[in-house]
């Protein structure tokens with residue numbers, strides 16, 4: 074017999090409410106404690122509902138239970154919601170008006186899809202009677218977003234509004250997380266009807282296909298034969314490496330990953346998105362692999378005889394030349410929640426699709442039961458040599474500030490415990506390489522999309538999700554300009570975020586590629602003649618601490634002062650314009666051919682780059 078179905082009703086069930094009130098009530102039910110958004114005609118009823126909700130339910134200290142945080146631009150709201158989600162694992166919410174308000178969130182929606190970030194964007198829409206007439210501020214949001222969101226709902230039947238909003242949360246946070254867009258016409262917000270208040274699955278839309286797929290992966294277990302095969306493959310390896318990706322963080326499986334890796338002391342590399350899933354200060358952490366990974370991580374990948382990929386997808390920044398990736402591995406094993414990632418880029422010898430927490434627990438139980446006791450002494454010695462000989466390094470005597478020194482100086486204070494957000498470019502890679510991350514969800518960066526302008530709003534969202542935590546934004550002079558309006562958002566809300574701009578007077582990463590592949594023709598990437606005074610700009614935005622640092626002798630003192638400042642603080646650092654990101658695995662190159670620059674020891678003399686092999690940026 075089936076167990077009796079549990080019904081869970083909200084105390085307000087059965088009451089008559091407006092559509093807008095229903096939206097806000099469901100947000101509250103789902104635990105939403107902050108909304109990021111910008112108002113406008115088509116979303117006014119819901120803005121009004123939030124105002125009334127907050128007035129009616131003050132917190133113990135008289136505050137708003139669901140504060141509404143207003144950005145300078147809706148793109149900012151989207152990235153705030155994403156920063157909130159990435160740093161907490163909870164669903165971030167953005168609330169915007171129709172037309173331009175909604176289209177301004179396309180970039181964060183696509184960014185969140187590409188990096189598997191759970192987020193909900195609620196957009197106002199023109200009234201149903203006006204839809205399709207090119208009405209004022211009408212845009213075909215469900216069509217536009219369908220191509221880049223995990224799911225889109227256009228609510229035309231107001232009786233389905235409540236179930237739709239509840240289902241949106243379910244879809245955003247389950248399986249491979251992602252953004253869900255809900256387009257709500259104004260008449261649907263103004264409609265009055267009964268609040269069902271049903272919070273269990275019966276109060277949601279029937280999405281049988283989706284739930285069936287979820288159940289399959291949730292209930293998937295590695296069967297005995299596969300467990301035995303896993304154990305055999307592991308047992309026959311002398312030089313195993315774990316290659317851990319963002320999936321470990323999304324699945325909240327960092328603890329299980331650490332338990333498995335540490336039980337056998339298996340060296341671990343992380344992708345850009347996986348940083349923090351394994352403590353980077355551990356002796357067996359090889360930090361990041363890939364195009365700009367550490368030389369020792371990439372060499373370890375070349376030297377390993379078994380690669381265990383966990384929640385990682387062999388993307389082109391890691392396996393640019395799939396055939397040469399992990400070329401000495403006798404076997405590759407792959408755990409993922411998404412079946413479409415298996416054998417997508419690289420053929421694997423063993424795979425499992427399912428919940429990572431469960432799968433990692435299963436393999437650890439199996440290997441324990443088998444009394445697996447590997448002796449990796451030789452491999453550990455090799456790893457220690459790789460880390461020592463090919464350590465990250467730079468010109469420590471330089472007369473100009475080297476960007477790496479700034480990250481190192483901040484890291485010395487924050488010790489792998491601060492939340493770090495970034496823009497996109499060289500500064501992003503330097504931050505990834507030189508910061509430590511002791512825990513997951515501390516590293517917020519736009520990985521797959523590589524969206525400049527991500528840093529400031531993501532840091533804001535993260536500070537709301539983690540009020541007591543140190544949040545640092547490491548930005549580029551170009552990236553920060555993209556959403557520079559959000560500097561004022563930081564001071565408007567008195568957020569103690571530390572904003573660093575590594576100023577190399579231009580699009581450094583673009584310049585690096587132009588140097589390598591376009592004979593140093595710096596087309597459109599030079600900002601030496603730009604007029605912006607970043608310190609004055611920060612002061613104008615209300616930053617009481619706004620300082621420029623240009624002398625290497627002042628680094629320790631100024632960075633110390635800056636990090637210790639109790640409120641919002643801004644630091645512009647004039648860095649060596651020619652500083653590069655090394656190592657670099659150029660297009661078409663294998664890890665063995667990686668360029669390590671002047672300060673990191675390479676195993677092979679650098680090769681001449683052949684750009685013709687790929688058109689990838």
Ligand SMILES: Cc1ncc(C[n+]2csc(CCOP(=O)(O)OP(=O)(O)O)c2C)c(N)n1
Nearest residue numbers: 498499500523525549550551552580581582
């Ligand atoms: C929205 C967007 N536009 C263009 C690019 C292409 N792009 C990648 S890095 C980069 C330069 C970034 O310059 P800056 O923020 O100053 O960082 P730096 O590389 O100098 O550290 C550009 C233009 C991008 N990633 N995102």
Ligand SMILES: [Mg+2]
Nearest residue numbers: 549550579581
């Ligand atoms: Mg720059």
